[in-house]
Amino acid sequence: MKAAIFHRPGERLTIETVSIDNPGPREVLIRTAAVGLCHSDLHYIDGLYSVNTPAILGHEAAGVVEKIGADVTGLALGDHVITCLSVFCGHCAYCTTGLPYSCDHQHETRRGAHDAPRLSLGDRPLHHFYDLAGFAEQMLVHEHAVVKIRRDMPLDRAALIGCAVTTGMGAVTNTARIPVGATVAVIGCGGVGLSAINGAAIAGAGRIIAVDIQPGKLDLARAFGATDVVNAREVDPVEAVLAMTSGGVEYSFEALGAKATAEQAWKMLRRSGTATVIGMVPKGQMLEIDPVALLMDRRLQGSNMGSNRFRVDMPRYVDFYMAGRLHLDRMIADRIPLEQVNEGFETLRRGDLARSVITFPQ
Structure with missing residues (x-):
């Protein structure tokens, strides 16, 4: 072969x-x-x-x-x-x-x-x-x-469920387990980030802020469920999110795999907020966080492949797509x-x- x-x-x-x-x-x-x-x-x-x-x-x-x-x-x-x-x-x-x-x-x-x-x-x-x-x-x-x-699922779109969807959506619903009405920020609007945004919308998040440097990806983020977008090439994303939310989001998700963006996810949290690093930060790099923020009940966590139980999760994601709720075509x-x-x-x-x-x- x-x-x-x-x-x-x-x-x-x-x-x-x-x-x-x-x-x-x-x-x-x-x-x-x-x-x-x-x-x-x-x-x-x-x-x-x-x-x-x-x-x-x-x-x-x-x-x-x-x-x-x-x-x-x-x-x-x-x-x-x-x-x-x-x-x-x-x-x-x-x-x-x-x-x-x-x-x-x-x-x-x-x-x-x-x-x-x-x-x-x-x-x-x-x-x-x-x-x-x-x-x-x-x-x-x-x-x-x-x-x-199920056999009526197009296989080119099903392939995306094998990683991007399971990783991004799973981080929101399985790892962080956001509640209905939560405020959410997602940094990085590639396949994983868009899946996190889509997952947050399906889970009933009240506000979803997408952060990226590509206008085209931010447009996609809106189509996937983002209520607000921030172009990090034009403004400081942390300052922008803090201002938009009057103090920070309850849940942030880093979907790029970079030290700087992982630290930004931590900084844009409100008190008792949770930052989830989804992306693969290069091996050997260390994250720097302000330990005083830990006293404010903030949490920093990772997510291993969306904390999946893929034999259960993936068929459900297929059903979401077939019902028009998971936006894989775009x-x-x-x-x-x-x-x-x-x-x-x-x-x-x-x-x-x-x-x-x-x-x-x-």
Whole structure:
């Protein structure tokens, strides 16, 4: 099959022919229909985070089940599915206490060192990025990386639920659990930020302030449910939000993955407010906060993939889309073939568009 291979940071991905094994016990072979280009992938391409190479990146995917290994339950040939990087074992302390996204036995869902690799490039095994490896015509994954969805859901939009929607909307509804009428600020209006805005609107937030430096993204934010927008290129976003809310928001969400914006999310809180950092701040960077604000009952927290229970959450998000409440159509700015993956990431670096999606012939 064809796949985009990541060899080392700073280099373009290469389109090559790779070998994929047949599914073993509890494994599923999926024909990839669509996979989104996410900033998380870009962090590894740019060397901000490290991964074993050579590797197939890509983790925001949807497709159709082609083959099933032994002992797989709840899936059948032809099922439409979304994959999720929150692969879970199902029996560790986290999985059995309602925190599968924090599973610490994910190694049990992978093949052993003496087993044949799932993916290989010639005689070299390929690293299975996030246990998914979505930038390929097929994916071979553990059954606990997959959820079945209704067949009338368009798969290019379903792919976005695999990361952007689950991460952004989940941070609002699962991690922060905002109440009806809450005041909310979201910094960064890419796919994750727009999903956070959309999630806040669905959850009944009273006021949703979107912050970005791109006017086009701020226009999108309004379409996704923002009641107010702040262009951070023109004004200080903290001062603007404090002035608009007479002292700060109850909940802020950082969806860019930058030290400066994470600190801004903290500064724009009111007393007893909660800031949730969704984005991947580069490894090694430290956040600086005023500890006096802790005495005002402010909270700073992270969110691991939207604190998801994806087998439950993702089908619900599909239903929201089909009911016209989750606005995925406008999130996709460009559909490209696998061969244009590098150009897609250049667009992502510039920050011009919300989401580009690689689509495969079906």
